[in-house]
Amino acid sequence: MTTYLFNPPAVQSLPIRGKTERFPINRIFCVGRNYHAHAVEMGRPVDKTVEQAFYFTKSPQTLVESGATVTYPPRTNNYHFEMELVLAIGKEGFRVSEANAHELVYGYGAGLDMTRRDLQLVARDKGRPWDTGKDIEQGSVCSEIVPMPGVVIENGTIALEVNGVTKQSSNVDKLIWNIREIIADLSTYYHLQPGDLIYTGTPEGVGAVVSGDQITGRVEGVAELSLTIGAAE
């Protein structure tokens, strides 16, 4: 039996609707600029005919469940919400075709890709990595995982409110790279594994929250989420 100098970090996991087992998290991938109107509001419009999808990762340790109260993070004055459809991978796959991509789908959740926008934009404009802007403690929020094995979601309202006021409202049919395309393309870079989460990108309307704010969001046909922004440490 292996012994460790100290206790290894716990496996991160999410509840699964209708099951007692939890969904163990392997990796968290995020798709950048995957709705045209959001790409435009970021000043970086996307031309799919000449550009490829791009990705960044967040540590599994950044994950918190819907319903949590999180600490307002250090080193930012512009902490943004990004409401996203989250894809949960249930089978391994490498160089998967778009036609077979549905075989990797375990289910979906509703998520928040929380972002230190001030740090992300400095990094972007200086050509630096995005890690401190994106890989934020308590900065990856997800609802329960809803089992929908083999299902490819093609439409449904995606919306977010802060303190009851609508900030984001769109439809996942506006994804630039859709679920099949994301799985096929990401699997050319990585051997996708059960437990991988893919945050599929956010629509327009992103904005800042402050301590005391209440975020609620939903993806039609999948799940709802909520998050409370607590005080800074």
Ligand code: MN
């Ligand atoms: Mn995002």
